[in-house]
Structure formats: structure tokens, C-alpha cells
Amino acid sequence: MKKSICIILIILLLSSLSSCINNNEVNTSTTPSLDASPSLVTDSYASLLPTHSTSVDRSIKYDTEGNLDYQAMWPEKKMLVWLYFDYFGILQYINNLDNSNPKPFSEFYTSIVSDELIVAYNDYLISLGKDYVIRFIRQDAIVDKIAEDYKALGDDNNAKQYFKFTEIYAYYFEFMKDMKNSGIQADIISSIANIKGTFSIEENDVTVQVNYTAIEESGADEINNDLLLDITDFLLDDEDKKLYGLFPDEYWSLFDKYNGIYGVYNNEIASSFIFYLRNDIINKYEVNISELDTIDEIDVFFDEIFDDYKTEITSSDLMLIRKFLDYSAYNELAGIITDKSNSTISYKYDADNNPAVINRFKDADYLQINKILAKWAARGYFNTSIVYNTDGSASASIAFAPYISYIVPGYQDYSNDSSDDIQYIPVEISRYILHDSRNKLIGIASWTKNGESAFDFLSTLFTDPHLSNLIYYGKNYKCENGLVKQNGNYSTSVLTASHMLYPNRVGEKRISDFKDAMSDAYIPPNYGFEPDITKMEYEFEEISRLCKEADSLWATHSDNFLSELENVITQLDALGYSRFLQDINKQLGQYIESKP
Amino acid sequence: MLLVLFIIQFFIYEYVNLFRYYSPFTKYYINYKNCIDIVILAYYNFLVSHKQEDYIMKKKKLFSILLFFILLFTALSVFAGSSSFSEPLGSGYWSGSLSVGNLVVTAEKNLDPIPPTINLSVGVSGTVWFVDYYGNEYSSNYSEYQDYVDGVAAVLILPSGARTFTRADSYHYGYINGSCDNNYLSASN
Numbered sequence: 001m002k003k004s005i006c007i008i009l010i011i012l013l014l015s016s017l018s019s020c021i022n023n024n025e026v027n028t029s030t031t032p033s034l035d036a037s038p039s040l041v042t043d044s045y046a047s048l049l050p051t052h053s054t055s056v057d058r059s060i061k062y063d064t065e066g067n068l069d070y071q072a073m074w075p076e077k078k079m080l081v082w083l084y085f086d087y088f089g090i091l092q093y094i095n096n097l098d099n100s101n102p103k104p105f106s107e108f109y110t111s112i113v114s115d116e117l118i119v120a121y122n123d124y125l126i127s128l129g130k131d132y133v134i135r136f137i138r139q140d141a142i143v144d145k146i147a148e149d150y151k152a153l154g155d156d157n158n159a160k161q162y163f164k165f166t167e168i169y170a171y172y173f174e175f176m177k178d179m180k181n182s183g184i185q186a187d188i189i190s191s192i193a194n195i196k197g198t199f200s201i202e203e204n205d206v207t208v209q210v211n212y213t214a215i216e217e218s219g220a221d222e223i224n225n226d227l228l229l230d231i232t233d234f235l236l237d238d239e240d241k242k243l244y245g246l247f248p249d250e251y252w253s254l255f256d257k258y259n260g261i262y263g264v265y266n267n268e269i270a271s272s273f274i275f276y277l278r279n280d281i282i283n284k285y286e287v288n289i290s291e292l293d294t295i296d297e298i299d300v301f302f303d304e305i306f307d308d309y310k311t312e313i314t315s316s317d318l319m320l321i322r323k324f325l326d327y328s329a330y331n332e333l334a335g336i337i338t339d340k341s342n343s344t345i346s347y348k349y350d351a352d353n354n355p356a357v358i359n360r361f362k363d364a365d366y367l368q369i370n371k372i373l374a375k376w377a378a379r380g381y382f383n384t385s386i387v388y389n390t391d392g393s394a395s396a397s398i399a400f401a402p403y404i405s406y407i408v409p410g411y412q413d414y415s416n417d418s419s420d421d422i423q424y425i426p427v428e429i430s431r432y433i434l435h436d437s438r439n440k441l442i443g444i445a446s447w448t449k450n451g452e453s454a455f456d457f458l459s460t461l462f463t464d465p466h467l468s469n470l471i472y473y474g475k476n477y478k479c480e481n482g483l484v485k486q487n488g489n490y491s492t493s494v495l496t497a498s499h500m501l502y503p504n505r506v507g508e509k510r511i512s513d514f515k516d517a518m519s520d521a522y523i524p525p526n527y528g529f530e531p532d533i534t535k536m537e538y539e540f541e542e543i544s545r546l547c548k549e550a551d552s553l554w555a556t557h558s559d560n561f562l563s564e565l566e567n568v569i570t571q572l573d574a575l576g577y578s579r580f581l582q583d584i585n586k587q588l589g590q591y592i593e594s595k596p
Numbered sequence: 597m598l599l600v601l602f603i604i605q606f607f608i609y610e611y612v613n614l615f616r617y618y619s620p621f622t623k624y625y626i627n628y629k630n631c632i633d634i635v636i637l638a639y640y641n642f643l644v645s646h647k648q649e650d651y652i653m654k655k656k657k658l659f660s661i662l663l664f665f666i667l668l669f670t671a672l673s674v675f676a677g678s679s680s681f682s683e684p685l686g687s688g689y690w691s692g693s694l695s696v697g698n699l700v701v702t703a704e705k706n707l708d709p710i711p712p713t714i715n716l717s718v719g720v721s722g723t724v725w726f727v728d729y730y731g732n733e734y735s736s737n738y739s740e741y742q743d744y745v746d747g748v749a750a751v752l753i754l755p756s757g758a759r760t761f762t763r764a765d766s767y768h769y770g771y772i773n774g775s776c777d778n779n780y781l782s783a784s785n
Contacts, residue, residue, distance in 0.1 A: 088725075088763055088782075088784075091765075092765070092782050095765070095780055096780070099780075165735065193731060193732065193733045194731075194732045194733065195732070195733040195734070195735065196732075196733075196734060196735075197725075197733075197734045197735030197736050198735070198736050198737060199723070199735070199737050200737050200739065207739075209737075266731065267730050267731050268729060268730055268731050271729055323756060324754075324756060324757075325756060325757060326756055326757040329757065398753055399699070399700045399751050399753050400700075408729075408759075409729045410729040410759070412698070412729075412759055412760065414698055414699060435729075435730050437730035437731065437732060439730055439731045439732055440731050487677065487785070489784065490762045490763060490784050490785060491763075491784065493731075498731060
């Protein structure tokens with residue numbers, strides 16, 4: 001018995017050590033197995049799963065310069081070149097240049113796509129009957145100029161900060177232009193994701209925070225500079241419409257402003273709001289979680305259990321529901337969509353199912369959902385999770401305090417990393433909402449000489465889960481019941497179709513449901529519409545401040561939410577808010593009329 | 597022995613964070629000059645000074661070494677993505693770690709000085725990256741520097757509206773009695 005326990009413990013400890021080694025970001029040279037055969041995939045919903053043909057074990061052939069020899073590995077197969085930018089890897093290398101003894105790129109950098117992975121990837125493509133293989137561009141082709149210019153900044157630390165957070169992305173763009181001008185082969189292009197944030201600089205011994213937006217709209221520069229190919233004809237070709245048919249027609253309208261379709265926005269496509277409830281609570285109260293699929297139902301359930309937890313809520317940091325959303329995001333549950341770039345404007349379908357701009361603060365559904373939130377806030381359901389957002393100061397407890405439930409706008413299981421136990425059970429509380437974020441564009445190089453093959457690959461990438469999971473989880477990933485029990489490599493997400501990735505947590509969405517979700521996706525009333533306020537003369541700063549204040553009233557003035565809201569509405573009216581919304585509504589009408 | 601180790605690891609995993617973050621020997625405060633909520637903890641647990649008796653220091657030293665290895669093992673095995681270092685520094689050792697979880701990023705710096713020790717300083721700074729539900733990426737920086745403590749931890753909390761932390765990096769600075777060093781770590785979730 002003791003021996004058995006010891007053996008089990010040894011296995012547990014070794015597996016624990018093994019996982020920690022895998023998780024480390026330290027650059028270590030490893031020699032993984034050459035087994036390129038994908039693991040058996042078992043998923044009860046097999047419609048989207050590939051039929052794997054087993055790849056053979058074989059050694060990798062290198063050319064005289066030590067590079068993977070594509071010709072020798074896949075003779076007589078066409079080679080497609082895929083351009084991408086490994087920002088995080090290159091940033092780490094740049095940081096290394098500040099050391100007293102910096103390592104050269106070849107020693108420092110480990111590619112996010114190893115040679116073993118490339119072999120597995122391409123062997124899989126061949127097994128699908130493709131006549132091409134993929135060559136991923138080596139990052140050392142891009143990094144030399146970046147390193148040279150970074151070193152030239154010397155000890156100017158402020159300039160280095162600007163360089164690392166805002167300027168570094170332009171090198172990828174210039175690299176693509178140089179390739180095109182020189183006629184160097186490129187076929188697939190991954191654009192850099194939208195990115196913004198803050199960094200700090202020193203001015204007169206004072207630390208100053210700098211807000212930056214490095215990429216406002218992924219792929220826009222590539223499209224506007226003719227680096228991407230219009231794939232409309234390929235998409236609408238009757239011989240292969242599976243990529244076009246994968247998404248609702250509205251999705252493709254995101255490209256309307258460009259007069260052509262220049263790739264696929266890899267923007268998570270669509271998601272529904274999810275209510276997660278802790279499993280022990282479900283068992284304790286014998287809850288049928290599928291019935292808690294509206295805010296009203298959840299409210300009734302909280303009413304039932306509140307008495308059992310109110311002492312704990314008051315005396316400790318327990319949250320009945322943790323706030324993960326922005327204040328106004330809950331309104332989407334009532335079909336009220338607030339513009340992401342301009343929080344003063346909201347949209348809703350009217351009684352005739354036509355998109356319309358609304359004054360959300362006077363909308364009955366808005367009032368109903370905010371009244372419920374105010375009640376939850378007044379009773380302390382959110383506890384410190386709204387306090388720290390309201391007054392701008394975090395509570396130390398928020399990072400570690402327990403919470404019974406939470407609502408998020410997409411599957412995201414926040415269960416403890418190290419436990420196999422199911423901790424939170426999800427239920428969808430809205431339809432799938434189609435995302436209109438123009439982000440992570442993947443397209444075809446305008447100067448490709450392999451347009452048909454490149455499109456075939458693009459179509460395969462977005463419809464075949466194995467390609468994305470292979471890159472994200474590695475060649476030995478194992479999918480069981482639609483779940484991969486290991487961590488992926490986020491840096492590879494530029495090479496994946498996000499909706500094709502298997503989840504790695506129990507409480508997350510299975511991709512096999514994706515097709516069903518797409519057929520019934522909710523199209524937001526403002527989908528693809530971009531309001532233009534540049535020629536309008538309103539006090540936008542004050543209107544925006546008041547709108548944000550109104551949206552947070554359920555948390556900041558939960559006891560007298562309605563009267564405070566009336567005050568804000570009065571102030572907004574005085575600023576011509578209603579007239580402003582009418583102006584935007586006209587623009588929306590014109591946009592809808594202009595759509596084909 | 598293995599059973600004991602396993603139990604220790606389990607205990608540490610379950611309770612170490614709460615113990616450390618609520619310990620009366622630590623202090624925390626909110627640093628809101630950053631755009632992301634950050635909780636800074638400074639460790640006084642093993643604060644040493646030249647006035648303390650050697651035998652007390654030896655006991656603390658043993659305990660701190662033990663704790664270090666337990667924490668190192670625990671941190672490496674528990675967190676989704678982590679990296680760490682431990683190196684000699686002046687009259688002692690220094691260590692640092694960076695872990696990236698879905699909701700929290702923790703960057704820690706610890707000094708383990710051999711007495712007599714008069715001056716200690718630690719600093720940790722870096723950048724965290726996170727994504728929203730549309731794949732948009734965001735970055736935010738953090739920094740903290742403290743004198744006369746033997747450790748600081750920056751605990752960064754995922755902002756509302758964001759989905760998960762994806763990556764982080766950290767610069768660590770340590771100073772023990774006239775000797776100083778820097779180190780850089782990065783980790784992904």
C-alpha cells in the first residue's frame with residue numbers, strides 16, 4: 001500500500017515538475033520527439049473535425065546552411081510563404097540588447113514554430129491532399145534593422161520606450177513593402193493585432209505615463225498600401241464557398257469600406273454572454289443551471305440564497321457575483337449595444353426590427369436591467385469588485401477573494417489553474433453576438449503568384465481545427481472530449497483561427513457548437529457602422545463624462561439610482577444630447593440604405 | 597518523505613497566498629499611478645539588521661532557504677506560466693519570479709542577505725499584456741522600488757472588460773550591502 005502511494009506521489013511530483021518546465025518561458029534548446037502524428041481526437045460533435053491520416057516518423061532534412069530543406073522534405077510540392085511578426089519574441093531580444101553581454105539573435109531567439117512543428121504541419125497538409133506546404137517567415141529576416149536602430153538610441157531610455165511600444169511594428173510593415181518591391185515571394189500575411197496601452201517615461205525625474213495606440217485597425221495599412229489581395233472572387237467561386245459560408249453575410253460587410261474583401265478578421269467572430277455559477281452552490285441548492293439563463297432568473301436565485309450569505313458578504317470579502325464587465329456592458333443583455341469607440345451612442349432594434357439610435361437612459365429595458373444591478377450593488381452582491389472600479393483604488397482582497405458567480409461576454413473559465421475539479425458551471429444567457437471588431441486580419445499577399453493555393457490554404461485554416469491547434473498547443477497535443485489539457489502558446493495566435501482552438505478548461509466552449517451558433521447569430525444593430533462626429537459641434541467631452549457617470553450609477557448610487565439618473569438626463573438634454581443622437585440616427589439610416 | 601513533500605506542497609498551494617498577503621509582517625498599499633490596478637506588498641518577514649543576534653539569523657536563514665525552495669517549487673508547478681531566478685548577490689542571495697495567470701500577474705523580488713547587513717533595496721518593474729473578448733491587445737506597465745525591505749511583490753489585477761492576461765515581463769533590481777544586480781524575466785499565460 002505504501003509503495004503504491006509512493007509511486008502515485010512520484011508520478012504526481014514528476015508530472016508537476018514536467019508541467020512547470022514546459023511552462024517556463026526560459027529559452028532552452030530542446031530536442032522533441034520527431035513523432036509527427038497528430039493525437040487521436042475524440043469529440044462527440046465531429047462535424048468540424050478533420051480526418052487525420054497518420055504522418056510517418058522521419059528525420060528532418062537540412063540544407064547546407066542548416067535550414068529546413070523544404071525541397072528535400074516535400075519534393076515537387078509548391079511552397080507558400082507566410083509572413084507574420086512575433087512581437088513578444090522580438091521584444092525580448094531587444095530587451096536583451098540592454099544587457100552588458102547581449103546574446104546574438106540566433107542564440108537568444110527560439111522560434112514560435114519549431115522545425116518539428118513545421119514538419120508536422122506540412123505533413124498534415126499533404127495528408128489532406130494539398131499540393132503545397134507552408135514556409136513560415138524567419139524572424140531574423142525582420143529583426144536586424146530593428147536591432148540596429150534600437151542600439152542607435154544609446155542611453156536615451158525614453159526614446160527606447162517609444163521604440164518598443166509604438167515604433168517597432170512599423171518595421172514589419174516596411175519589411176512587407178520591401179518584399180513586394182523586390183519581388184520576393186510571399187503568399188499569406190498575418191497582420192498585427194490591434195494594440196494600445198500605457199508605458200512610462202522619465203521627465204525631469206518625474207515618471208510620466210504615456211497612453212499609446214500602436215495599431216488602431218489591424219490590416220488597414222496593408223489594405224491601403226496594396227499589400228493585400230482582394231479575395232472576393234475566390235470567396236464567391238462556387239467550387240469552394242465553405243469559407244464564405246462559414247460566417248453570416250454581415251460579417252463580410254466589415255470590408256465594405258474597402259470596396260473588396262482583403263482576408264478574414266480573426267476577431268473571435270462571435271460570443272454569447274455566459275453566467276458561471278460555482279459547482280458547490282449548484283449542488284447545495286440543487287439548481288438546474290440551464291434555467292438561470294436570464295438576468296431575471298439569476299435575480300430570483302440570488303434572492304433565494306442571499307440570506308445564507310449576507311453575514312459572510314458583510315464580514316468578509318465574499319462576492320455573490322464578481323464584476324468583470326464594464327458598467328455599460330450588462331445592457332447588451334437587453335439588446336442595447338453601446339458604440340465601442342464612442343460610449344455616448346447606443347443602438348437597438350425598434351419595434352419593426354429596424355436598427356435605431358436610442359437614448360439608452362430613457363429606455364425601459366435599460367432601466368429594468370440597471371435597477372436589478374443597483375439592487376445587487378445595494379445588497380453587496382458585488383462586494384469589493386465594484387468598489388475598486390468606482391473610486392480608482394484596488395482592494396488587495398479582490399485578487400484572492402472568493403466569488404460564487406460571474407458574468408462575462410464569452411466563455412472564460414476562471415477556475416483554479418491547478419485543479420481538475422469542475423469549479424464553475426457555465427450557462428449561455430444571450431444569443432451569440434457577431435463581433436464587428438476589425439482585428440487580426442489574415443489575408444493573401446497582393447504580389448503572390450500562388451493565389452489559388454493561398455486561398456485554398458486560407459479556407460482550410462479557418463475551417464480545419466487541427467491546423468490551428470497544432471500550432472497553438474504543439475505537435476503532441478491531445479484532444480479528448482473537445483478539451484486539450486495543456487497550455488497553449490499565445491504568441492502563436494497570429495497563426496491560428498481563434499474560433500478553431502479547442503478549449504483547455506472544462507467550463508469553456510466546444511468549437512463543435514460554432515456552426516450552430518453562426519446560423520443563429522445576433523447581428524448588432526450598428527454592425528459595421530462607424531459614426532462620424534468630426535463635423536459636429538457638441539460638448540463631447542462633457543457628454544461622454546455624463547454618459548459614463550450615468551452608466552455607473554447603479555454601482556455608485558445604488559440606493560437612489562433613479563433620481564440620480566434623472567439628474568444626468570436633465571444635464572444631457574441641456575447639452576443637446578437628443579439632437580446629437582438624431583444626427584447619428586440619420587447617418588445610420590444612410591449607412592443601411594447604402595448597403596448592397 | 598515524498599508524502600511529507602506532497603502534503604507540504606498541497607498546504608503551500610492552498611494557503612501560501614492568503615498567508616503571505618494577509619500576514620501581519622507584510623504591508624500592502626494601492627499604487628494607482630499605473631493604469632492597471634496593482635497591489636504592492638513589501639515583506640518584512642525576514643528583515644535583518646546588524647543589531648540582531650547571529651543565532652536568530654541562522655534560524656531565520658534556514659527557514660528562509662527552506663521556504664524559498666518550497667515557494668520556488670510551488671510557484672513553478674502551480675502557475676499557468678512562470679519563470680524565476682536565484683543567484684548569489686554580495687553577501688547573500690537574491691531571487692525573483694514572475695507568474696502570469698488569467699486574473700492576476702505576480703512579480704516578486706526577494707533578498708536573502710547574510711548578516712551583518714546594513715542596507716537593502718529591491719525594485720521590480722515591467723509590462724503586462726492582456727486581451728479583451730475581441731482579440732484586441734493592451735499593455736500596461738508597473739513599477740515599485742523599496743529600501744530596507746527584503747522583498748516586494750507587485751500583484752496586478754485584470755482590469756474590468758478584459759478577458760485574460762497573456763504575457764508579462766519584469767526587470768528585477770536587488771541591492772545588498774554595497775552589491776547590486778539586475779535581471780530580466782518574461783512569462784506567458
